[in-house]
Amino acid sequence: MASSTSTGVGSPCGACKFLRRRCTQECVFAPYFDSEQSPAQFAAIHKVFGASNVSKLLAQLPVHLRCDAVVTVAYEAQARIRDPVYGCxxxxxxxxxxxxxxxxxxxxxxxxxxxxxxxxxxxxxxxxxxxxxxxxxxxxxxxxxxxxxxxxxxxxxxxxxx
Ligand SMILES: [Zn+2]
Structure with missing residues (x-):
């Protein structure tokens, strides 16, 4: 996991960067949202599902399944933004x-x-x-x-x- 390197002092993960909050060692998003490309991707997720809901969802999952969950949540969010009626x-x-x-x-x-x-x-x-x-x-x-x-x-x- 990239969390140990991407959450160093002064470099929040993509989610925390978008939310303009401090990224901690325990940040549930950090392993999956890098600081450079992910803020835009996280914006779609936040708009559709809400950061807090996705944070709770990830926290409930075993660590080895979280990456798949992030990928599918991102896919669903983007589909819902493209097609507000039917989504994916x-x-x-x-x-x-x-x-x-x-x-x-x-x-x-x-x-x-x-x-x-x-x-x-x-x-x-x-x-x-x-x-x-x-x-x-x-x-x-x-x-x-x-x-x-x-x-x-x-x-x-x-x-x-x-
Ligand atoms: Zn973070």
Missing amino acids: VAHIFALQKQVAILQAQLMQVKAQLAYQATLPQAANGGSDGDRVLMQLQVMGCKEEPHHHFGELHAMAQRLMRS
Whole structure:
């Protein structure tokens, strides 16, 4: 950890520099916020979560998990500032939508393969591999059904309310 070097006399950590307070040896932010680049990053965290809340959150965590917590809190804060309505949940929705589309495509390919397996061998030309490739190409051009996102969105909102 860089805390022993970055909290020397006269060099507060990035968080304390932003908060204009004295940085002590016990400062919970010091290992993760350097004096030069971090004040701006900490500004976003303070704006969204409040320095005091983040300080309490870090203090409750085992030391070896604090670095990950700082990284994710910074990510969430920046996402919330960019998108005040959805924050990083916008990314989650987009990924859920992608998963739903891919699952639907996979089911279509499986259904197509199952159907073609029932046909007499003479009636369908080309290898199985060719047919799968053709099927994937056809589906790649398709517009995804619109209702997937609507359903996910409604589900996510129900989850957030409960
Ligand atoms: Zn500090």
